[in-house]
Amino acid sequence: MERILLLTTKYPCRAGEGWLTNELADCFAKEGKSVSVLVLSWEYSDGESAVIDLNGVRVYRLRLWKIFYNKNIIFSTLKIFLFSALVRFRHGRVLRDTDLIVATTPCIVIWALLDFFWKKTKAKKYLILWDFFPYYMRDLWGAGKSKLFSFFLRWENRLYRKFDAIGCMTKGSIDFLESHYKIDPEKVSLLPLWTKQLHQVVLDASERSSIRAKYGIIDEAFVVIYGGAMSVVQGLDNILDLASHSKAKPQFQFVLIGKGSELARLKARVQDESLHNVLFIDHVPRDEYEKIIAACDLGLVSLSGNHAVPSFPSKSIDYLKVGLPILASIDKYTEFGGILTRDMKAGLWVEAGNPVTLAEALERMYSDSVFLSECAKNGRQYYEQEMKVDSAIQKILFACEDI
Structure with missing residues (x-):
């Protein structure tokens, strides 16, 4: 399997913005593989259509016309149905000329590539399963759109079966997949999130103060930071509820970095x-x-309490990388809370929707400097031992070797 193709909707190409997909492709390339990426710019700001070479990887990016990025159900539906069909038309040859195809969820956005080209290529097909799209949407829609949920679930289930092997982030994700989808268990294996191993970013007192001053962060505050997407999935009112509950405590400052559909409302x-x-x-x-x-003191993970599916928030990787303790406000179904406290020993978690309990957890981490320091050290150690990108590519290759 010398020629590898990655299908994804997230592949940043600007300097300093690499993500999980970039790290995976770069690592394959360093292993001597011929690597290509077909990337669908799901947000207009992700980048225009282009073919570029980046770190030894050939990237084929396609962006639709701007009208398709309007935030309403009509254009969102059109984008789902038309995007991968256009990619198939423009770059179908790339799919045929490969030995291994690695795709990331959600599958629904690449349906045309799966339906029209799967029988025309002899390549092995591996799915990195990060989310259960219909279940996430059902939790956010509520009970009023059961027919739409059923439609997407049947469609996604059919698409999953087109892959030779599937990798899930956690054991809970594997159990959920096997109990809610008609999937051959022999195809499924564990594929934890990964990252390129880097030296820990350590700031001295002067650098820390300089960074805080540059961005308007209070120098003497205990700073709690959230970084990542800002959509309904994250349930970021959890953080604002915590901030509201902590208004009388000037030692705390809450910093949010990112963009998304909820940003204007939150502001x-x-x-x-x-x-x-x-x-x-x-x-x-x-x-x-x-x-x-x-330059901050505590990293926040937030998920909507309406979810009932397992997950592992990728933003936690950045916190672990710099040795930042974690406080998580998440739904009771996800495994992340247990992983955080039991396996990582890197922080605390509470069930989303309870600002009082969340405030108590924050106060504990603030007041116990020894516990905070241990969480920081343990998190970085977990990052170094369990989240290696070269381990991820070996798991993918091993899963496809005997197919």
């Missing part, structure tokens, strides 16, 4: 409620982002 709520302890920072390159979180 409006902060203004309406005069939450002066909350600071928003515009999206910054990943290299700069890591310096900012290294």
Whole structure:
């Protein structure tokens, strides 16, 4: 399997903005593989259509016309149905000329590639399963769109069966897949999230103060940071509820970095409620982002309490990388809370929707410097031992060798 193709919707190409997919492709290339990436720009800001060479990887990016990025159900549906069909038309040859195809979820966005080309290629097909799209959407829609949920579930189930092997982030994800989908268990294996191993970003007192001053962060505050997407999936009112509950405690400052459909509403709520302890920072390159979180005291993970599916928030990787303790407000179904406290020993978690309990956990981490230091050390150790990208590619190759 010397020629490898990655199908994904997230593959940043700007300097300093590499992500999981970039690290995977780069590692395959360093192993001597011929690596190509077909990337669908799911957000208009992700980048225009182009073919570029980046770190020894050939990247075929396709972006639709701007009208398809309007945030309404009509254009969102059209984007789902048309995007991969256009990719098939433009870059079908790339799918045929490969030995191993590695795709990331959600599968629904690459349906045309799976349906029209799977029988025309002899390549092995591996799916990296990060989310259960219909179940996530059902949890957010509520009970009113059961027919739409059933439609997407049947479609996704059919697409999953087209793969030779499937990798899931956690044991809970494997159990959920096998109990809710008609999948051959022999195809499924564990594929934990990975990252390129880097030296820990450590700031001295002067550098820490400089970074804080640059972005308007209070120098003497205990800074709690959230970095990542800002959509309904994250349930970021959890964080604003915590900030509201902590208004009378000037030692805390809450910093949110990122972009997304909820950003404007969240900013409006902060203004309406005069939450002066909350600071928003515009999206910054990943290299700069890591310096900012290294200058903070605690990393926040937030998920909507409406979810009932297992997950492992990828934003936690950045916190672990810089040795930042983690406080998580998440749904009771996800495994991440147990992994955080039992396996990583890197922080605390509470069930989403309870700002009082979340505030108590924050107060404990703030007041117990020994516990906070141990969480920081343990998190970095977990990162170094369990999240190696070269281990991930070996798991993928091993899963496809005997197929």
